[in-house]
Amino acid sequence: xxxxxxxxxxxxxxxxxxxxxxxxxxxxxxxxxxxxxxxxxxxxxxxxxxxxxxxxxxxxxxxxxxxxxxxxxxxxxxxxxxxxxxxxxxxxxxxxxxxxxxxxxxxxxxxxxxxxxxxxxxxxxxxxxxxxxxxxxxxxxxxxxxxxxxxxxxxxxxxxxxxxxxxxxxxxxxxxxxxxxxxxxxxxxxxxxxxxxxxxxxxxxxxxxxxxxxxxxxxxxxxxxxxxxxxxxxxxxxxxxxxxxxxxxxxxxxxxxxxxxxxxxxxxxxxxxxxxxxxxxxxxxxxxxxxxxxxxxxxxxxxxxxxxxxxxxxxxxxxxxxxx
Numbered sequence: 001x002x003x004x005x006x007x008x009x010x011x012x013x014x015x016x017x018x019x020x021x022x023x024x025x026x027x028x029x030x031x032x033x034x035x036x037x038x039x040x041x042x043x044x045x046x047x048x049x050x051x052x053x054x055x056x057x058x059x060x061x062x063x064x065x066x067x068x069x070x071x072x073x074x075x076x077x078x079x080x081x082x083x084x085x086x087x088x089x090x091x092x093x094x095x096x097x098x099x100x101x102x103x104x105x106x107x108x109x110x111x112x113x114x115x116x117x118x119x120x121x122x123x124x125x126x127x128x129x130x131x132x133x134x135x136x137x138x139x140x141x142x143x144x145x146x147x148x149x150x151x152x153x154x155x156x157x158x159x160x161x162x163x164x165x166x167x168x169x170x171x172x173x174x175x176x177x178x179x180x181x182x183x184x185x186x187x188x189x190x191x192x193x194x195x196x197x198x199x200x201x202x203x204x205x206x207x208x209x210x211x212x213x214x215x216x217x218x219x220x221x222x223x224x225x226x227x228x229x230x231x232x233x234x235x236x237x238x239x240x241x242x243x244x245x246x247x248x249x250x251x252x253x254x255x256x257x258x259x260x261x262x263x264x265x266x267x268x269x270x271x272x273x274x275x276x277x278x279x280x281x282x283x284x285x286x287x288x289x290x291x292x293x294x295x296x297x298x299x300x301x302x303x304x305x306x307x308x309x310x311x312x313x314x315x316x317x318x319x320x321x322x323x324x
Contacts, residue, residue, distance in 0.1 A: 010088045010118040012278045012308055018057045019116055019280045020306045024319050026050040026096050026112040027282035027302050031293040034285060035106035042103045046096035046112055047075050051082065054092070059083035064122050065093035065224040078124075089119035093228050099198040102285055109201045109287035114280050115231035121275035123227050123267065126254035129245040130223035132199070135216050136206040137237030146241045146266055150181055150218060154188040157216055165189040171202045171214045178219050185218070201289055203229035204281075207236035212288045220245055230272035235279050235307035236314065240269040276310040298323055 029049035033042040047067060054061065061083040067073035070080070076096060083090075092114065097103060099110030115122075133146050135157060143160045144153040158165045166189040172178055174194040185192055193214060195202050199221040205214035226242045233240050243266045246252045255263060265271075282304040283290030294301040300323050306315040 010090065010276070012116075012276060012310055015057070015059070015088075015090075015116065016278045016280075016306055016308055019114060019278055020282075020304050020317060022050055022053040022057070023112045023114050023280035023282040024302050024304055024321075025053045026114075027284050027293060027304075028300055028321060030097050030103055030110075030112070030284055031295070031300055031302075034103055034110075034293065037104050039100040039104045043097045043100045050094065050096045050112070050114070051075050054082040055084065057083050058087035059116075060085055060087060060089045060119075061092050061116070062090070062119070063094065064091045064124050065095075065227050067096070068127060090116050091119055091122040092116050093122055093224070093231060095200060095225065095228060097284065098200050098225070098228075099284070101197050106285055107196065108285055109195065109198045109289070110284040110292070111198065111201055111287070111290065112282045112284060113200050113228055113232075115228055115273075115277050116279075117231070117273060117277040118275050121273060121277065122231070123272045124258040124260075125223035125227045125272075126244070126251070126258045126260070128223050128251045128254060129220045129247075130226040130242045131220050131245055132203065132226055132229070132240065132242050133216070133218055134203045134206050134229065134233060134240040135238055136209050139239065141239065143239075144216065146243055150184045151188050153216065153218070154185060154190045158190075161215070166191070168215045169193055169213055171195060171205055171217045172219045173197075173199050173202065173221055175219075181219055200225050200229045200232065201281075201287060203240065204232045204236065204289055207233055207238045208289065227272050230267075230269045231277045231279050232281070232307070233269050234273050234277050234309040235312070237312070238269070240272070242267045242272060273309075276308070278309070279305075279307045281305045295323070
């Protein structure tokens, strides 16, 4: 193993505060566009700020989950190198603004999200759909699986929780493709919280069910977001399964390009993120996980969730910053 790739080089404790700043700067940059109806401008502001701040870190960073392929995204594209080119070699997964529509419309749960781990520790997920299933910590391994029907998952989780089906709340992305899933879950007596966007936050809700009221996440969404969500759960605790979904040969080709040979594989949380990781998320609009950016005359206040899987530490940091 090359010394520059050695796990001892990943100084997660020192890097974590730098990662929090990256997340904060992206959120603060997009704050001026909350409720202004311009998704692209909000996203671009977050991307630019995140990139500038990443390049201040003493890392040899490679974006493995980013804004898309190089020809689709001018900045923070998959494969882009960031950082000062010195220090540990790291993989970076990010979504500079998870919930561009939520930000443009000033709707809840828009976040800036970034995760970092040693080089080679994160699944290079192609830009295709992934079937996802997640629950929070405290359950025996495999209490729910992707092999089970949605109704079975509700029944098994309710049993493990020591309650009834109607004690379970499932988070699902509101999309036409999920109509049958929603109907089946509701038929069990479980409640559903539908979200319009932001399935990284959706998965994270399971890990803090006492705060959010969400017990389980189900449904399909972007595979890159699945890896980010797995990084969050690796820090917060909880189980997650993901299986890539392919609609055509072009999408299967993307998987091959990313080095994926087993197209039917079911990935666990620790398959998607194989080593210790640090994770930061900052609230842009108010949500059940984090409050959004607060504006006062001359000041902006942001709250960031900063987590390390190595120690299981979860830190909430409030940053009051003079408005530009």
